[in-house]
Amino acid sequence: MNLLFVTSEVHPLVKTGGLADVSRSLPMALHALGENVCLLVPGYREVLAHSDASTVILTEFPYGLLPAPARLLETTLPGSGLPVWVLDCPELFDRAGGPYQDNNGKDWSDNALRFASFCKAAAWLVQGHATPWAIDLVHCNDWQTALVPALLKFWDCPTPSVLTIHNLAFQGNFDAAMVEVLDLPGKEFHPGSLEFYGQLSFLKAGIVHADGITTVSPRYAREIQTPQMGCGFDGLLRHRASVLSGILNGIDELWNPATDVMLPHCYSIVRKSGKAMNKAHLQHKLGLPENPDVFLVGMVSRLTWQKGIDLVLDALDDLLDDASVQFVVLGSGDAEMERRLVHWNSRLPDRVRITLGFHEALSHEIIAGSDLFLMPSRFEPCGLAQMYAMTYGTPPLVHHTGGLADTVSPYLPGKSSRTQSGTGFVFEHAHTYDFSECFRMALACFRDPPAWKKVVHNAMKKDFRWNIAAQEYVALYNRLLPQWPELPE
Ligand code: ADP
Ligand code: GLC
Numbered sequence: 001m002n003l004l005f006v007t008s009e010v011h012p013l014v015k016t017g018g019l020a021d022v023s024r025s026l027p028m029a030l031h032a033l034g035e036n037v038c039l040l041v042p043g044y045r046e047v048l049a050h051s052d053a054s055t056v057i058l059t060e061f062p063y064g065l066l067p068a069p070a071r072l073l074e075t076t077l078p079g080s081g082l083p084v085w086v087l088d089c090p091e092l093f094d095r096a097g098g099p100y101q102d103n104n105g106k107d108w109s110d111n112a113l114r115f116a117s118f119c120k121a122a123a124w125l126v127q128g129h130a131t132p133w134a135i136d137l138v139h140c141n142d143w144q145t146a147l148v149p150a151l152l153k154f155w156d157c158p159t160p161s162v163l164t165i166h167n168l169a170f171q172g173n174f175d176a177a178m179v180e181v182l183d184l185p186g187k188e189f190h191p192g193s194l195e196f197y198g199q200l201s202f203l204k205a206g207i208v209h210a211d212g213i214t215t216v217s218p219r220y221a222r223e224i225q226t227p228q229m230g231c232g233f234d235g236l237l238r239h240r241a242s243v244l245s246g247i248l249n250g251i252d253e254l255w256n257p258a259t260d261v262m263l264p265h266c267y268s269i270v271r272k273s274g275k276a277m278n279k280a281h282l283q284h285k286l287g288l289p290e291n292p293d294v295f296l297v298g299m300v301s302r303l304t305w306q307k308g309i310d311l312v313l314d315a316l317d318d319l320l321d322d323a324s325v326q327f328v329v330l331g332s333g334d335a336e337m338e339r340r341l342v343h344w345n346s347r348l349p350d351r352v353r354i355t356l357g358f359h360e361a362l363s364h365e366i367i368a369g370s371d372l373f374l375m376p377s378r379f380e381p382c383g384l385a386q387m388y389a390m391t392y393g394t395p396p397l398v399h400h401t402g403g404l405a406d407t408v409s410p411y412l413p414g415k416s417s418r419t420q421s422g423t424g425f426v427f428e429h430a431h432t433y434d435f436s437e438c439f440r441m442a443l444a445c446f447r448d449p450p451a452w453k454k455v456v457h458n459a460m461k462k463d464f465r466w467n468i469a470a471q472e473y474v475a476l477y478n479r480l481l482p483q484w485p486e487l488p489e
Contacts, residue, residue, distance in 0.1 A: 001136045001477060003030065006040045006122045008115070008144035011252075012078055014046045014099055015360075017302060018249070018384040019141060019166050022216070025252035026473070028080050029466035033474055036133070039077065040125070042118050043088035044099055051075060051086075058085065059130035066117045068092065072130065079254075087121045100144075105335070112174040115202065116182040119147035126152060126159050135159060137477050143172030146206025147184075150194065153209045154185055160480040162473075163210035165203070167381050168224050168231045169306065172202030197232070207236055211480045213244045214473075216382035217403035221246030229379060247473060248406055249382045250466030255364075257392045262364040267393075269460040275368065275393050282369030286353040288326055295446050296326045298370030298394070300363045300385055303333030303341070308376035308399060313340050314432040319439055320348060328353045328370065330362050368392045372442050378430045380404045386424070390459035396424040397442055399435075409458070413441060417450045423459040 009015055010023040027037040041047055054076055061070040070089035077084045087093070092114045097103045100111065108114060122145065125131055126138045139162045140148045149161035178200050179189045188194045196204040207213060215221045221244060223229040225237045237244060254260070257275075258268040264281045267274025276292060283290045297319075301307045309331075312319075319325060329341055338356055345354040355362060367373060373389035373396040382403030386396040390408070398404040404426075411422030425445070427438035445451050 001035050001474075001481065002133050003027075003035055003037045003477070004040055004122070004126060004135045004138045005037055005141075006118075006138060006145045006148060007141045008042060008118070009099055010039060010041055010077065010084070011254075012360075013041065013050050013084070014044055015358075016099060018382065021252055021384055022166070022249055023141065024077065024080065025250060025466055026470065027077075027082055028252075029250065029470035030473065031080075031082060032467075033470055035474065037082060039082060039084045040122055041084060041086055042093045042099070042114070043073065043086045043090075044093045045095060047086055048088065048094060050078065058132075061089075061121060061124070065120055065124055066092075067113060070117075070121065072121070072125070085125070087118055089117065089121075092117055112172075112178045112182060112200070112202075115144040115172065116147055116178075116184070119145060119151060119202075122148045123151035123155060123157065127155065127157050136481060137162065139164065139473075139477075140206060140210070142166050143170055143201075143203040143206070146172065146202045146210075148206070149210040150188070150205035150208070154188065158482070160211040160477075160482075161209070162212040162214065162476065162480065163206040165207075165213065165215045165224070165381070168203070168215075168229075168233060169379075171196070171204070171231065171233075173199040174202075176200055204233065204236070207233060207240060211243065212476050213237075213240060214476070215244070215246045216249045217406045218246035218248065219406045220379075220381045220402040223379070223402060245472075245476070247469050247476075248403065249384060249387075250469045251384060251387050251391065251464045255388045255391060257368060260364055260368070262361045263368050264365075267368075269393075269457065272393060272456070272460075278365065278369040279371070282328070282365050283326070285365065286328055286355075288328075288353055289350055294324050294326045295322075295443055296328065296369065296371045297374060298366040298372070299329045299331065299374045300366050301329075301331045301375070303331040303337040305334070306378055306380075308378050308430060308435075309334070309337045309341075311376050311430060311432050311435045312374060313337065315436045315439065316344060318436050320344075320351060322443065323351075325443070326351050326353075328355075328366055330355045330357075330359060330366055332356050332358060367394055370394050371446060372397055372425075375399075375404060376427070376430070376435050377401065377404060383407070387462075387464045390423050390462050391464060393456045393460045395422075395442070395455050395459050397435075397438055398424060398426055399430050400426050400428050401430075407462075407464070411441070411445060411455055413445070417454040420451065420454045421458060422455050423462055424455070
């Protein structure tokens with residue numbers, strides 16, 4: 001089957017979070033199952049910087065489809081061999097800054113136009129213009145691509161579409177006046193199509209019009225159908241429940257401690273000794289005292305309300321009261337959270353190290369070198385970092401929600417090492433008190449070496465590879481493809 005995978009980020013071309021990792025690893029897993037997959041991404045400056053001699057121009061988009069001159073380039077996703085189509089429209093995408101925000105963290109004011117244009121280009125290709133082969137199905141991801149299923153319906157294109165919701169909180173809602181500016185059909189601006197409480201909503205358009213909808217964990221698929229976690233879409237999602245399913249993400253082969261090129265010392269479940277060396281390396285690199293006995297607690301995260309950073313900040317006084325705890329963070333996001341974290345860095349310079357920014361290699365080093373990984377997200381559609389942490393023998397401490405609940409088995413303090421099935425530490429309610437209690441439980445476990453060894457071993461034994469999930473996607477695609485009647489004998 002020929003699949004077009006439309007995404008607004010993909011590792012290693014451009015990444016702000018887990019979507020980029022999934023956009024590389026899921027298509028690779030689908031390809032391994034024999035599917036023909038091509039990606040489509042916007043031509044941000046970062047993406048264009050990867051162009052090389054193998055990049056070719058496939059076509060020019062027709063005048064009038066997009067607001068400015070645009071070409072379709074074809075290149076290869078580094079390290080995968082997968083073809084990537086790049087929407088090269090400099091006016092919309094070739095600028096300094098991030099994919100969605102400028103360098104000051106402010107959303108680009110023309111995001112509606114940028115991503116509506118991306119969706120139009122995708123839908124035009126799905127219609128069969130300029131493509132070397134017919135596209136059987138288009139797989140869209142998050143609001144930036146969610147107009148595609150709607151455009152296909154408006155343009156009477158029968159090609160089926162799947163929309164994966166990686167995070168329902170990001171909806172792509174814009175002023176109603178944008179319907180006309182974006183040249184969308186005015187008659188579709190009603191609550192059964194594009195309208196969401198008086199605004200134009202890209203995500204709603206996708207949820208209404210996609211033939212199949214998935215989210216990235218089974219539990220999150222149930223949660224978003226409740227008023228508490230549905231972000232205003234729960235009614236619509238219940239209405240579409242027959243085409244909605246939760247398929248747990250897998251993790252990329254790049255996240256394997258036995259082969260990870262970003263680690264100074266590789267290790268595995270059978271040869272765990274390299275993990276201690278990574279801890280020493282991390283302490284050295286960050287200028288912290290190199291002490292194997294301290295409890296090294298790590299975090300790599302977007303610094304936002306979703307990720308529960310404030311729960312950690314409110315508990316830090318208590319957590320760091322114990323002189324044997326070191327705390328390292330890599331992240332960027334909310335300015336106030338950044339400020340509060342950095343304050344701790346100056347307060348306890350030999351115990352706390354905060355690194356602001358986005359650093360792929362350091363993220364691997366922290367996940368490998370820490371003893372405990374914190375991920376107390378208020379909600380978490382799937383979460384990849386906790387799966388990386390378990391694979392790297394760094395038990396995560398998580399809130400019981402979404403994909404965190406689906407992937408982390410809770411440590412049960414009363415159990416013997418023989419019967420202990422925990423792979424991490426789980427707290428029930430997103431409150432500082434519950435978080436602190438859970439942290440204390442993790443610290444007590446760390447101080448009981450046989451118990452700790454068992455949790456680390458259980459965590460590393462978990463299998464988060466993509467093969468099963470990719471088969472679930474293929475089964476879904478097959479259900480959506482037109483069924484040809486059997487020919488008579
Ligand atoms: P989300 O997509 O909601 O941010 P995930 O856990 O699914 O959460 O994925 C986060 C991804 O982004 C992981 O690969 C994580 O290592 C990475 N990441 C987050 N913040 C940073 C950072 N500051 N530097 C490097 N990698 C980061
Ligand atoms: C989103 C979600 C995260 C998920 C990732 C990849 O960023 O917040 O939970 O793991 O997408 O699906």
